[in-house]
Amino acid sequence: LYFPWGAVPMFPRSLAEGPFSLGSSSSSSGSHRQQQQQECCAFSVCASLNDDGSLGEVVSLGPSTIQVEHRLTYDEVDADLGLGPGMCQHEQLQHIYEAARLRRAWRVSRGCIDIDLPETQLKVEQEQLDALRPAVSCTKLSQWESAARLMVAEMMILAGEAVGSLGAARGLPLPYRGQEAPQLPPQEVLDALPEGPCKGYALRRCMTRSVIETSPVRHASLALDAYVQFTSPIRRYSDILAHFNLKAHLRGEPLPFSAAAISAITATAGESARELGRAENEVTKYWAAEYLRQHREQSWTGCVLGWFRPEMQLAAVTLEELGLESIVKVEFPVLPGDRLLLRLADVGVSSGYYRLYVQDRAVSGGSSGAAEPLDSDQVLQPGAHEGPEGVGAVEDELQDGVEHALLSLEGELQSELQQQVTEQELQQRGIKAARPDDGSDALSVASEAADGANAAGLKPNSGSSLAWRAVATAAVSVVAQPDSSSSCSSSSSSMGDQMLSSESPMGSFSSREG
Numbered sequence: 001l002y003f004p005w006g007a008v009p010m011f012p013r014s015l016a017e018g019p020f021s022l023g024s025s026s027s028s029s030g031s032h033r034q035q036q037q038q039e040c041c042a043f044s045v046c047a048s049l050n051d052d053g054s055l056g057e058v059v060s061l062g063p064s065t066i067q068v069e070h071r072l073t074y075d076e077v078d079a080d081l082g083l084g085p086g087m088c089q090h091e092q093l094q095h096i097y098e099a100a101r102l103r104r105a106w107r108v109s110r111g112c113i114d115i116d117l118p119e120t121q122l123k124v125e126q127e128q129l130d131a132l133r134p135a136v137s138c139t140k141l142s143q144w145e146s147a148a149r150l151m152v153a154e155m156m157i158l159a160g161e162a163v164g165s166l167g168a169a170r171g172l173p174l175p176y177r178g179q180e181a182p183q184l185p186p187q188e189v190l191d192a193l194p195e196g197p198c199k200g201y202a203l204r205r206c207m208t209r210s211v212i213e214t215s216p217v218r219h220a221s222l223a224l225d226a227y228v229q230f231t232s233p234i235r236r237y238s239d240i241l242a243h244f245n246l247k248a249h250l251r252g253e254p255l256p257f258s259a260a261a262i263s264a265i266t267a268t269a270g271e272s273a274r275e276l277g278r279a280e281n282e283v284t285k286y287w288a289a290e291y292l293r294q295h296r297e298q299s300w301t302g303c304v305l306g307w308f309r310p311e312m313q314l315a316a317v318t319l320e321e322l323g324l325e326s327i328v329k330v331e332f333p334v335l336p337g338d339r340l341l342l343r344l345a346d347v348g349v350s351s352g353y354y355r356l357y358v359q360d361r362a363v364s365g366g367s368s369g370a371a372e373p374l375d376s377d378q379v380l381q382p383g384a385h386e387g388p389e390g391v392g393a394v395e396d397e398l399q400d401g402v403e404h405a406l407l408s409l410e411g412e413l414q415s416e417l418q419q420q421v422t423e424q425e426l427q428q429r430g431i432k433a434a435r436p437d438d439g440s441d442a443l444s445v446a447s448e449a450a451d452g453a454n455a456a457g458l459k460p461n462s463g464s465s466l467a468w469r470a471v472a473t474a475a476v477s478v479v480a481q482p483d484s485s486s487s488c489s490s491s492s493s494s495m496g497d498q499m500l501s502s503e504s505p506m507g508s509f510s511s512r513e514g
Contacts, residue, residue: 053106
């Protein structure tokens with residue numbers, strides 16, 4: 001699990017940061033240098049490349065020991081590679097970077113699909129977690145703007161192809177990762193989009209989910225015929241399975257995991273990984289909302305990625321300074337690549353909810369500010385080019401995140417509906433509904449209960465709106481009628497029946513948890 005304040009390793013921390021690591025977890029500079037000189041256990045993949053960048057011969061593959069001589073950050077490597085050939089302080093890095101560029105060019109020639117969208121890195125120190133105004137940093141990251149990140153990514157992909165190719169040649173059951181070819185928009189539609197995030201957004205909406213099979217399967221996005229994720233055995237369980245089987249094969253021993261066992265384990269581990277991914281997503285939204293709350297008066301430049309729901313005037317945007325992606329309502333014609341000035345309209349940190357509104361146009365990035373809206377043939381309609389599974393996302397939690405952003409736009413409407421339901425319930429009980437300016441504790445409890453439902457994943461959509469409203473209704477009933485145990489019990493029971501059918505990111509949200 002990766003959180004803004006640190007990581008929770010899959011293995012016990014004493015192992016993950018000790019004998020399983022590459023010796024980079026010391027606290028002082030002296031011990032740090034001493035630890036880096038120790039030999040560390042590893043698994044090395046050595047391969048040659050053909051002139052076109054394709055995989056040549058797998059020279060060697062197996063357990064090894066290495067000695068860490070230098071530990072560099074991405075920024076340090078970017079600065080070093082930026083000096084150019086012959087000037088780079090670490091000559092080996094320059095050679096690896098050139099090989100990475102050759103590899104990427106080869107994969108592009110085979111039709112690989114790169115999703116060029118920025119990511120957001122949120123950071124908060126552990127000791128700041130309980131502060132009233134925690135110091136939160138929000139930084140935009142882009143793999144395609146960083147030579148170091150490109151180099152690491154390509155070398156990891158190369159290792160995965162080498163292991164996959166060896167497994168395919170020897171008929172080894174391994175967790176091969178694949179992906180069906182997406183149904184892309186017409187080439188003229190893609191060509192009309194600006195390069196970068198706009199085209200990346202259009203491509204992402206077409207992607208199908210990846211799958212894990214026990215025999216080689218083509219990975220369309222990577223443009224590889226056989227691929228095994230292999231480079232992270234201390235943080236991905238499927239990588240451990242690959243290590244166990246491959247090492248047993250290299251030693252001439254029976255394989256510990258059959259194809260059937262791998263399928264069963266990866267299915268279970270995959271569901272757990274999706275749950276953890278949703279947990280990470282909820283935490284990220286919480287701290288993104290907190291960051292925006294602290295910068296409430298600031299205006300942000302948003303780049304229009306494309307229409308999310310054109311019939312509702314909803315467009316997807318990315319905040320260029322932060323890398324955050326959101327959905328905003330735009331009531332005038334825009335094209336992908338146009339820039340908008342955005343401000344925070346509403347925020348609810350406890351539920352990770354924030355809503356932005358358009359102040360005005362900013363300086364246009366790739367099209368005229370007076371451009372006419374795209375017609376129905378040009379707009380990338382939601383689902384029009386999605387793959388066979390009907391999922392417009394590479395990762396499983398992407399659709400959940402986008403839908404949450406859409407629902408955030410409807411916060412004011414849901415608040416009004418919640419008030420109406422509350423008033424009707426109170427009127428049936430003969431109690432006058434409290435208004436916000438009455439200073440009523442009942443509405444405060446209702447608001448907190450509703451925020452708790454949002455945090456647990458009960459979003460006010462068609463599947464859970466009744467349960468979401470019932471939280472507020474039951475909370476008001478409890479406060480308004482503290483002496484009526486029977487009515488409170490009835491409300492809680494009804495609420496629980498509805499909640500049990502609602503799925504949250506961390507599982508079912510039960511009446512007891514409510």
